Amino acid sequence: MMKKWIAVTAALMILLAGCSSKETKTDKDAAKQHKEKEVEDVVKEAEKLPYQFPLTGIGTKEEPAGRAIAVVVNNHPKARPQSGLNEADLIYEVLAEGEVTRLVAIYQSEHPEKVGPIRSAREYFIDLALGYDSFFVAHGYSPEAKEMLDRGDIDNINGIQYDGTLFKRASFRKAPHNSYITYENMIKGAEKRNYDMNAAPDSAVFLSKEEFDELEGAEAKDIMVSYGTPAFDLIYEYDAEIGKYHRFSGNEESADLDSKEPVLIDNLLVVQMDHKIVDSAGRRDVDLESGGTGYLFQKGKVNEIQWKNEAGRIIPYKDGEKAGFVPGKTWINIVPSISDVSFDSEQ
Known part of the structure; x- marks a missing residue:
């Protein structure tokens, strides 16, 4: 699969090189400035919003309410x-x-x-x-x-x-x-059932704008997560234009059945947990409590992390500190072995 990515990337580079020969440096600079202006406008708009949703960190005009x-x-x-x-x-x-x-x-x-x-x-x-x-x-x-x-x-x-x-x-x-x-x-x-559905959950930890701008890590634009059979093996591909990961399962992109909108991911957390078969039906016991190793993928970069269970949530730590999430959507893959994860880390 890695060879396939390399071949595809090489073909794209050739295509882009051909196209770029027709573009002037001024055109490229103008396009870059336009893109930077768009990002800046989005950030400024988000900063105007007084609240944020507790599980995405996305800004909102009204104080979030509603149970998860x-x-x-x-x-x-x-x-x-x-x-x-x-x-x-x-x-x-x-x-x-x-x-x-x-x-x-x-x-x-x-x-x-x-x-x-x-x-x-x-x-x-x-x-x-x-x-x-x-x-x-x-x-x-x-x-x-x-x-x-x-x-x-x-x-x-x-x-x-x-x-x-x-x-x-x-x-x-x-x-x-x-x-x-x-x-x-x-x-x-x-x-x-007379359940109270009003209280919002406690907020996750999100990166500030300064931390977001200084996000470090090895390059990780193509990621594979294996669950032991092709139908459940995963590929995540980073889209630099939008700063998010696309998810592919069984060689098809994950998207909504009706709207066809893709599943886009801002934070991909992959964590290793001990798995044990507990009955003749093959049901498992998964150790959510003991902590362990993992990877946190954000904005095309990866960091090795340690995870802890805090009040039932799987929380990533880096260098002894909580690793904040990029505002947006999060996907957490729980795997039996960290060797089930591979990624392209070429600089």
């Missing part, structure tokens, strides 16, 4: 492309049984029309959602997850109880890859 909602999203190839992932503030990707990953998508700043397909809960999905005091949405559960839900460890609704009412089955996909829920029905479900 964590939704378990199916990531099987038969469930792709999904709905609503491009509007999540934060997404965890982690193995379930076998080499299949599932997603825990957390929403607060945006309210997607619908999300899905929805899939069943695992106990470590619930633990991740608890870190944001989330209202938890899933369709089904493992025995251990059911015990947690029955005990009331987290406010939740589940498609097992609301299949065909709050949760709807799409006709163009087959079960278990066809359960969807609208944002409106999530709120209705919370109201049915």
